[in-house]
Every structure is written in structure tokens, then in C-alpha cells.
Amino acid sequence: MIKRYVNFSNLFKIALRALSNNKFRGFLTMLGIIIGVASVITMLAIGQGSKRSIQGSLSEMGSNMIFVEPGQGMMGGVRQDASSMQTLKQADYQALVDQSEYLSDITPIVSAAGQAIYGTNNTPTSMSGVNASYLNIRKYTIADGDMFTDQDIKAAAKVCVIGKTVVTNLFTNGEDPVGKVIRFKNIPMRVVGVLTEKGNNSMGQDQDDVVLAPYTTVMKRISAINYFNNISASARSEAVSDSAQDEMETILRKSHKLADDADNDFRIRSQKELLTMMTSTSDMMTVLLAAIAAISLLVGGIGIMNIMYVSVTERTREIGLRMSIGARGIDILLQFLIEAILISVTGGVIGVIFGVGVSLLVKFAAGWPIFIQVYTVFLAFAVCTATGIFFGWYPARKASNLDPIEALRYE
Amino acid sequence: MAKNIIEAINLKRNFIVGSETVHALRGVSFSISAGEFVTIMGTSGSGKSTLLNLLGCLDTPSEGDYKLDGISIKQMNKDERAMLRNRKIGFVFQSYNLLPKTTAVENVELPLIYNNEVSARERKRKAIESLKAVGLADRLYHKSNQMSGGQQQRVAIARALVNEPVIILADEATGNLDTRTSFEILSLFQELNQKEGRTIIFVTHNPELASFSSRNIVLRDGLVLEDTVNNNIASAYEALQKLPKLDD
Structure with missing residues (x-):
């Protein structure tokens, strides 16, 4: 059948x-x-x-960004808050610049908050002491004028680049800010450039409410400190982001002369981590x-x-x-x-x-x-x-x- | 001598009910040849339903053998028997068993749906032909619930004919119908038997129907009590004519 x-x-x-x-x-x-x-x-x-x-x-902020913060540590037997640690120094920055293979841009960051004043106008803002690489790392561009130069950094020149919000608050009658002198914490600083508008970030922070100045200027003339708040860097590409992070750790441990069994006295965080979080x-x-x-x-x-x-x-x-x-x-x-x-x-x-x-x-x-x-x-x-x-x-x-x-x- | 369509050889069927064994059939033997119109009778409990299930290949015997069109079903599994039913048997039931809300043509097509050798077009042609043969040419696309009992039973007969079976098994096919309609259906069966030479087995408990068939097998207690050939076949059509006219 x-x-x-x-x-x-x-x-x-x-x-x-x-x-x-x-x-x-x-x-x-x-x-x-x-x-x-x-x-x-x-x-x-x-x-x-x-x-x-x-x-x-987040990727608007720069997707390959890696930043180093001082870690927790002891000072005279007292455990300190990470932000008050003073472990990131010029030597660390220099070591990273000299030895790193995977990083394309590196900048120290020194922050200071205060009142910016121009003429009769004033506005509370925060100043970031950085170098020119900061623009690449955070994806800022210059709309008007120029970024300050390495020469300005060496000389701790009293120059700054300001964001749109600061321009709006200080230059109310539509003057061109470039070339004008503003005062920040009573230090007169010449505006050399204006940043392109970037808007708010995902946390609602105004990314245009900034004043960028040479980090040496902020350290020596404004805050009178000899350490950085953090160091920001960019990996060459997202693919080497992890390698870059490892490399940074090795360099910084060597620079800090940490014993093999000692914990890191700094913390490395990447944009990737932040993203995951x-x-x-x-x-x-x-x-x-x-x-x-x-x-x-x-x-x-x-x-x-x-x-x-x-x-x-x-x-x-x-x-x-x-x-x-x-x-x-x-x-x-x-x-x-x-x-x-x-x-x-x-x-x-x-x-x-x-x-x-x-x-x-x-x-x-x-x-x-x-x-x-x-x-x-x-x-x-x-x-x-x-x-x-x-x-x-x-x-x-x-x-x-x-x-x-x-x-x-x-x- | 015409070809043997059915050969029942000492058929026995036992059922186990609880701890007891019920002997529904105790050894039934007969053969039916092509062109016969056989009525199988018996009171309830005589084993006629069990015999019908065996003849219809819905069940297998406990002992003995059954050959349908020369094929023994003893060693067949469920699927093989299903296929055998599909090709060799046409069933007509007491309660018609038409699909509800379905047209006559679709109901008649049903057996051919389970036959891959028949195309959709062929299926429809055969169904229409079959419906014409039972006198429902004008009811092809009526739905089953729009038809009278007699018409529904005609559709069921058309369905039984559509696969050109070697045997038509009717189980109390007139049981749900009034006298007049019963005779109409019966005369249709006679017509199919006499004009087209269809082999028909008609299982009933109504002794009156024996006079319309060519042979009558009576069962009692699981055995064949009588097996008589009727040489004086009454015409159901004539019986229908003799019925008093209905006052409409």
C-alpha cells in the first residue's frame, strides 16, 4: 500500500x-x-x-574617554575622601604623555568654581584648567577666536576660552567677547576664544557653562595647588579602550612607585564603564x-x-x-x-x-x-x-x- | 460467482469490562459478494454494532480474520486501517454526521481531502457528480443546517459514494427519519444497488427492512442465528407510493 x-x-x-x-x-x-x-x-x-x-x-561627551581620579588613601593615618587626595601630579601626566601607546589625547583637569565678572555683569561658573587636547576628548570645537596654546600653558598665561552660556551672561549687549578681559576670582583673564554651543548632557548639566584656561594658570594663579583633580584621556579607538585602561594603570603604578601588593591610589574609569552603569x-x-x-x-x-x-x-x-x-x-x-x-x-x-x-x-x-x-x-x-x-x-x-x-x- | 468483497472468518471480539470479559462476538463467519444488499439485524446486545465496527475496519477482531476486498486487516495498524477506510468503505450513519455550517459539496468532498491522489478540482467534480446521483443537484451549496433530515441523509450517502468504495456500510441509516423519508432513502439504496451494482450492508434493528434487501443476516448473542437469501425483494419505491398522501 x-x-x-x-x-x-x-x-x-x-x-x-x-x-x-x-x-x-x-x-x-x-x-x-x-x-x-x-x-x-x-x-x-x-x-x-x-x-x-x-x-x-553619553557618546556626545566622547565615547573613548577614560579618566583617572585620585583614589581613596590615608593621610597621616586618617582615611581621606577621594576628592581631597592629592596624588595626581605633573609627573603622572608627563609619564602618560611619554609612555602611552594607546592614548591619543591626554589632559590634566584642575577645577575651580567662582564668579566670573565682566563690567557690571557677573555669573557663577566653573573653570577647568586643561590643555588643548581637552577639546578633542570632550568633543568641543571653537566657534570664534582660538584655543590657547602650549606656550600659554608653559607661561601660565592669563587667557581663557568661554562657553556660550558664559558669553550670554556676561556680554549682554552683544559685544564680541574675543579679546575682552573678564575677571575670575579677581584674576583678569583675556578671552581668546568661544566654544561652539553643545547643550545639556544626559544628566541635565549645561555643557556651555564653562571657562577653559591653561591648567598651569588655574593651579598657580587661581587655586594655588600642585595636583590635578583628574586626568582625562581618549583611547585611539573604542577597540583599544580596554588596553588603554590597562596601560594607564601600569604607567601610573610605576609613576607612583606602588609596591606589587599595594592597592591603586587612583581610580581609572572609562566612558564605557559609565555607559554600562x-x-x-x-x-x-x-x-x-x-x-x-x-x-x-x-x-x-x-x-x-x-x-x-x-x-x-x-x-x-x-x-x-x-x-x-x-x-x-x-x-x-x-x-x-x-x-x-x-x-x-x-x-x-x-x-x-x-x-x-x-x-x-x-x-x-x-x-x-x-x-x-x-x-x-x-x-x-x-x-x-x-x-x-x-x-x-x-x-x-x-x-x-x-x-x-x-x-x-x-x- | 461474483467476487467476494467481504470475508468474515470465525470473527470473535472480546471486551474487558472491569474484571469480566464480555464476548460480544463468539465466532461469526460469512462472506458477501459484490452486488449484494445485505441487512444485518439483531436486538441490542446481539453484537451487531461490534460486527459493524469490525466490518468498517474501525476495530480489529480478538480472534479470527476479516478480509475486505481480499485484504486481511488482522495485521494492520491504525493508520493503515484509516487509509483502507478512505479508499474502500463508505459510511452512512444514523445521525448523518455532517459538518455544521458547511455546504453539501464541501461535506461530500471530505473523504477525498484525505486522499492526496485527488486534486482539488477533481474533488469538486466528483462531489457534484455524487450529489447529482442522490438527487440533490439543486442543493449543492446549501449548508447542512438549512436542509431537512432526508436531504441531510442524502448528502451523507453522496459522501459515502464519492470515493467509489467497494462497500457501503449503513448504520441505522433510516433510524432518525419518518416513514415516508425512510422509504425514500431506502429506495435510493435499492436504486444504487440494483442500477449501479453497489454492494451495501445495512445494519438495523427494524425487522421490516429485511424484505427490501437481497439477503438477511440475523445475529443473536454474538452468533449468526439466520442467514437467508431473499428472492422476493420488495420495492421501497412502490411502498412509498402506497403510503397515504400527506395533506399539505
Whole structure:
């Protein structure tokens, strides 16, 4: 006797027919899946959107940035706060400049806060003592005038470059600031350049409210200190970011003459780390939201299983008839399985459309950042099909195992 | 001598109910050749349902052998029997068993859906042909729930004919119908038997029907009590004509 293969197109038609006979019930069953998929898509879109916006604003700050801060340490037997440590010195900076292979730009940073004054105007701002590399590292550019030079650094010249916010606050009648002299903590400083506007960073800090000056000037003339607050640098590329970090550690340990078993008296942090730290929160939220959404998908799946069981029981005689006229167990199994998959996949399609719609609504109505990843859509389909197979299997199995004699007599 | 369609050789079927064994069939032997119209009778408990299940390849005997169209079913598994049913047997049930909300044509097509050798177009052509043969040419696209009992049973008969089976098994096929419609269906069976030479087995508990068949097998307690050939076949069509006219 010839082996008979399964005819999928016929089984598909049968399943479609059965569904169209019970449209409302089918729709109600789908509703669980629709809500599940729509919420998965929306939640992931919101999660991804916020993650991307954080990533975006961080990389604006310079994505290869690595910075060294003084670490905790003891001074005269008293444990000191990291910010009061004075371990980063000119020698460290010089060692990094001389020995590093992976760093493209390095700058010491010495911060000072105070009032900037020009004429009758004044504004509170912060001054960063840096070198010219700072512009590359933090992705600043000069809009007007020039950056101060290495010569200015050597001479600890009283020059500065100011950000847009400072310009707006001090030069209220629209004068050109370049060439003017402002006073910061009573030190007169000539403005040599103006920075291009950069806006707020992701933490809401105004990146234009800055005054840049040669670090030597800030150390000697303004704060009268001989150490740096930190050292910032850029790796040559993101790929060597980790190597650069290791290299910096080796150089600084040598420069600080630390014994092999001593802890670092400084801390190296990279933008990458910061990025991981900041996105981990939004990642966790995404996972949490997706988990809740997945539960609703599970509930939807149980709904399918429930309705398929009812359907099998209700159609026991039909199953008996089909078997008596020649349907094999596999034909019946596949018929019900295809029906379950049809419900879940149709629900999935509607759910995807609905989810994308809600995501866009959230974007335009609430103004939240939204990002729909293509893979989540495919994932949703895959999960729906799997849900259909998983929850349709037992009812379909039950149907295919019916005895045709009993099934035909079922009342 | 015409070809033997059915050969039942000492068929026995036991069921285990709890700790007891029920002997539904205790050794039944007969053969049916092509072109016969056999009624199988018996009271409830006589074993006729069990015999019908065996003849319809829905069940396998505990002992003995059964050959359908020369093929022994003793060693067959479930799927092989399903395929045999699909190609060789047409079932007509007491309660029609049509798919609800489905047109006549689609209902009749059903057995051919499980036969990959028949294309969709061929399937439809055969279904329509079959419906014409049972006198439903004008009801092709009526849905099952829009038809009377007699019409539904005609659709079921068309469904049993569509795969050109070697045997039609009718289980109390007139049981749910009124007298007039019963005779109509019966005369359809006679017509199929006499004009087209279809082999028909008609299982019933109604002794009146024996006069319309060519042979009558009576079962009692799982054994064949009588096996008689009827040389004086009554016409169901004539019986229908003799019925008092309905006052419409």
C-alpha cells in the first residue's frame, strides 16, 4: 500500500474553515495573545528608546574617554575622601604623555568654581584648567577666536576660552567677547576664544557653562595647588579602550612607585564603564517590563489551550467522522495544531500592529524616546508560533488519540 | 460467482469490562459478494454494532480474520486501517454526521481531502457528480443546517459514494427519519444497488427492512442465528407510493 503523506494545504483549509465558523470565539482567544504581543513590543520599544537616548548623550561627551581620579588613601593615618587626595601630579601626566601607546589625547583637569565678572555683569561658573587636547576628548570645537596654546600653558598665561552660556551672561549687549578681559576670582583673564554651543548632557548639566584656561594658570594663579583633580584621556579607538585602561594603570603604578601588593591610589574609569552603569538600570527595567509582558503572553497561551480543549470536546463527533472516513491520527493532530497556531500567529500579527501603534502613540503623545528593534517583531512571531504549538499540542494530541468508535457515539 | 468483497472468518471480539470479559462476538463467519444488499439485524446486545465496527475496519477482531476486498486487516495498524477506510468503505450513519455550517459539496468532498491522489478540482467534480446521483443537484451549496433530515441523509450517502468504495456500510441509516423519508432513502439504496451494482450492508434493528434487501443476516448473542437469501425483494419505491398522501 502506498504511503500517504500529509497534505498541509488541505489541513490548513480545514483549520481556517473551523476558525471562520467561530469567529467571535476565535477573536476572544486571540485577544490574550494580542495584548501579550502588543505589550511586549511596546515595553521593549520604550526600554530600548530610553537606553538609546542615554547612549546617545553619553557618546556626545566622547565615547573613548577614560579618566583617572585620585583614589581613596590615608593621610597621616586618617582615611581621606577621594576628592581631597592629592596624588595626581605633573609627573603622572608627563609619564602618560611619554609612555602611552594607546592614548591619543591626554589632559590634566584642575577645577575651580567662582564668579566670573565682566563690567557690571557677573555669573557663577566653573573653570577647568586643561590643555588643548581637552577639546578633542570632550568633543568641543571653537566657534570664534582660538584655543590657547602650549606656550600659554608653559607661561601660565592669563587667557581663557568661554562657553556660550558664559558669553550670554556676561556680554549682554552683544559685544564680541574675543579679546575682552573678564575677571575670575579677581584674576583678569583675556578671552581668546568661544566654544561652539553643545547643550545639556544626559544628566541635565549645561555643557556651555564653562571657562577653559591653561591648567598651569588655574593651579598657580587661581587655586594655588600642585595636583590635578583628574586626568582625562581618549583611547585611539573604542577597540583599544580596554588596553588603554590597562596601560594607564601600569604607567601610573610605576609613576607612583606602588609596591606589587599595594592597592591603586587612583581610580581609572572609562566612558564605557559609565555607559554600562547607566544603561544597566534601563536594561533592568526592560527585562522587568518584558517579563510582565511575557506573563501576559503565557496567559494568552493558556487561553488558547483552554479553548482548544473545549473545541476538541465539542467536535468529538466530527473527529470521529473524519477518522471513520480515513483521517489518520496525524491528520487530526495537525488539523488542531494548525488551528491553534493560526489563532496565535494571527493574534501575533494584530498584536505587532497594535504594539507598534501604541509605541508611536507614546512617542508622539508623551514624547518618550521610542525605538522598535526589528528583531523584537520577529521574536514576537516566533514566540507566538511556539505558544501555538506548545499550548495547542495537548488538545490536538487528545483529539488524535480519540477512538473513532467512541467519538462517533459521543453525545 | 461474483467476487467476494467481504470475508468474515470465525470473527470473535472480546471486551474487558472491569474484571469480566464480555464476548460480544463468539465466532461469526460469512462472506458477501459484490452486488449484494445485505441487512444485518439483531436486538441490542446481539453484537451487531461490534460486527459493524469490525466490518468498517474501525476495530480489529480478538480472534479470527476479516478480509475486505481480499485484504486481511488482522495485521494492520491504525493508520493503515484509516487509509483502507478512505479508499474502500463508505459510511452512512444514523445521525448523518455532517459538518455544521458547511455546504453539501464541501461535506461530500471530505473523504477525498484525505486522499492526496485527488486534486482539488477533481474533488469538486466528483462531489457534484455524487450529489447529482442522490438527487440533490439543486442543493449543492446549501449548508447542512438549512436542509431537512432526508436531504441531510442524502448528502451523507453522496459522501459515502464519492470515493467509489467497494462497500457501503449503513448504520441505522433510516433510524432518525419518518416513514415516508425512510422509504425514500431506502429506495435510493435499492436504486444504487440494483442500477449501479453497489454492494451495501445495512445494519438495523427494524425487522421490516429485511424484505427490501437481497439477503438477511440475523445475529443473536454474538452468533449468526439466520442467514437467508431473499428472492422476493420488495420495492421501497412502490411502498412509498402506497403510503397515504400527506395533506399539505
